[in-house]
Amino acid sequence: MLKRRAYLGFVLLLLVISVITFAGSKDMSYEIVDRDGSKEVTVSTGLASYVFSESGGVLKSIYLSFAPYGSKVAELVPGTTTDTKTLARKYVSNTLFPFTTTGEDGLEFTYTLVGVEQPAPDRLTVEFRGSAGDLTIDKTFILYNDPYYTIDVAMKVVNSSDKATRVEMTVGDYTPIEKGRSLVYQFDNAAGSDLLAKGSYTTFNGVGLMDKKTVFFLKVNDTSGIDPFLQRAESGNRRFGVMLAASPGEVSYAFSMYGGRRQYLLMNHSGLGTLDNPGTAARLIIPVTQFLNLLYRYTGNYGWAILLFTLITRIILFPLMRKQYHSMAKMQKLQPRLKKIQERFKDDKQLMQQKLMEMYKKEGVNPMGGCLPMFVQLPILVLLWKAILYSATQIHFSPGFLWVSDLSVRDPYFILVILTTAVMILQQKMMTPMTTGDAQGSQKYMGYVMPIFMAVFLYNFPAGLWFYYLLTTVFQVGQQYFVNWEMAKADAASAALAPVAEDDEYPAESEAIEVEADDDDSSGEGK
Numbered sequence: 001m002l003k004r005r006a007y008l009g010f011v012l013l014l015l016v017i018s019v020i021t022f023a024g025s026k027d028m029s030y031e032i033v034d035r036d037g038s039k040e041v042t043v044s045t046g047l048a049s050y051v052f053s054e055s056g057g058v059l060k061s062i063y064l065s066f067a068p069y070g071s072k073v074a075e076l077v078p079g080t081t082t083d084t085k086t087l088a089r090k091y092v093s094n095t096l097f098p099f100t101t102t103g104e105d106g107l108e109f110t111y112t113l114v115g116v117e118q119p120a121p122d123r124l125t126v127e128f129r130g131s132a133g134d135l136t137i138d139k140t141f142i143l144y145n146d147p148y149y150t151i152d153v154a155m156k157v158v159n160s161s162d163k164a165t166r167v168e169m170t171v172g173d174y175t176p177i178e179k180g181r182s183l184v185y186q187f188d189n190a191a192g193s194d195l196l197a198k199g200s201y202t203t204f205n206g207v208g209l210m211d212k213k214t215v216f217f218l219k220v221n222d223t224s225g226i227d228p229f230l231q232r233a234e235s236g237n238r239r240f241g242v243m244l245a246a247s248p249g250e251v252s253y254a255f256s257m258y259g260g261r262r263q264y265l266l267m268n269h270s271g272l273g274t275l276d277n278p279g280t281a282a283r284l285i286i287p288v289t290q291f292l293n294l295l296y297r298y299t300g301n302y303g304w305a306i307l308l309f310t311l312i313t314r315i316i317l318f319p320l321m322r323k324q325y326h327s328m329a330k331m332q333k334l335q336p337r338l339k340k341i342q343e344r345f346k347d348d349k350q351l352m353q354q355k356l357m358e359m360y361k362k363e364g365v366n367p368m369g370g371c372l373p374m375f376v377q378l379p380i381l382v383l384l385w386k387a388i389l390y391s392a393t394q395i396h397f398s399p400g401f402l403w404v405s406d407l408s409v410r411d412p413y414f415i416l417v418i419l420t421t422a423v424m425i426l427q428q429k430m431m432t433p434m435t436t437g438d439a440q441g442s443q444k445y446m447g448y449v450m451p452i453f454m455a456v457f458l459y460n461f462p463a464g465l466w467f468y469y470l471l472t473t474v475f476q477v478g479q480q481y482f483v484n485w486e487m488a489k490a491d492a493a494s495a496a497l498a499p500v501a502e503d504d505e506y507p508a509e510s511e512a513i514e515v516e517a518d519d520d521d522s523s524g525e526g527k
């Protein structure tokens with residue numbers, strides 16, 4: 001009774017505390033500085049830091065400053081190196097940065113910063129205007145403080161002459177072996193590594209760089225008047241980009257620059273899902289992640305979403321868990337008889353297995369009945385675990401929960417780690433009666449060591465994962481209380497109906513076997 005009240009009190013306290021939420025510091029900000037006679041605009045979001053330069057009206061840096069568990073910070077713009085501590089940038093000389101524009105015959109544009117505006121807390125625009133001869137170009141970069149790593153780019157090309165011309169816009173200037181990246185094109189919404197000849201495709205959708213972890217890709221949102229190009233320099237560099245038609249008058253173009261993690265759901269949100277080909281494991285994680293995100297949209301907080309996520313999962317898995325514990329309890333009761341049979345027939349393995357199978361059949365017990373439900377549950381629990389890791393960027397932008405301002409990073413006070421460890425040890429104490437003899441001693445020892453081992457080596461896990469594991473363990477303990485109560489009630493009813501001990505059967509049978517064996521030996525001697 002005391003344990004039950006303590007458990008209910010703990011659950012109630014957890015629910016009360018969970019009402020209190022904290023907002024993390026993921027604000028959007030910008031800074032304008034003079035650098036070598038040109039203005040530079042540095043924009044910081046919850047995921048990345050960007051540098052735009054008036055010299056060329058270009059994007060000089062995309063630095064992924066938020067690194068979810070299992071990933072690293074990264075600079076995506078070719079030719080740029082960013083210091084991980086100071087965020088100071090170094091640039092390779094003569095690099096043509098993204099959105100560098102040149103006219104025909106190498107005509108260079110001179111740009112000025114028109115302005116930086118932040119019409120909303122999670123939206124900011126940087127605008128440049130450049131001119132060269134009869135051409136004027138307006139570039140507007142629109143940045144968002146959200147989980148999707150996407151910059152929208154609006155370009156307006158004004159040709160004041162009566163002669164049509166073209167503008168060459170660089171997307172990247174890179175060395176083919178740099179960071180293991182590969183050049184990727186998208187024609188007719190299909191990804192490929194080859195630049196197709198004009199006329200062999202209907203639409204050109206974009207071009208960029210990809211590796212196993214990150215993506216730097218320009219998506220063409222209005223495909224008319226745009227063609228890709230690739231130039232190979234003697235140094236081995238590859239400069240790639242797009243050619244823009246500049247007809248007399250005014251022409252507008254729209255692009256999206258995705259510079260972020262290589263995750264299917266994030267890329268798909270930006271219209272780049274066909275660039276990624278998730279493996280089997282990732283395809284299983286995707287629907288689970290979508291369900292978790294659905295719960296977030298209804299609750300407005302990933303803490304509540306994880307709580308509902310775990311509750312629904314435990315309800316679904318309860319029949320398997322109940323079957324597992326019932327099977328383990330039955331096996332526990334049969335341990336004395338099982339041991340006696342093993343001792344009786346230790347010299348005849350075949351007869352021993354026969355007698356064991358007869359006992360299992362008579363008692364209606366499957367020796368694997370406790371393992372199969374566990375094996376079915378394990379992949380599901382791992383999928384849920386992976387889904388929380390997969391949702392790190394969305395969780396990063398969610399309001400805080402409990403005392404944790406950001407569930408995508410570690411618990412700053414390690415409270416969830418300590419609580420989870422304590423509940424796991426409590427669960428082990430409840431599990432101890434399920435085993436007997438030497439196995440009980442070894443499993444009890446491991447049951448106490450493993451939670452402490454996890455706490456010491458996995459303390460740096462995201463708080464959302466620890467919260468999920470705490471909830472899973474708490475619900476398991478509650479369900480285990482129920483199953484234990486259910487089995488105790490059934491045992492009491494059985495004892496009232498049949499007070500004769502079950503263990504009387506096999507000793508008698510064993511003794512009879514022994515007597516029968518003795519009789520056989522005596523008759524043999526008589527002969």
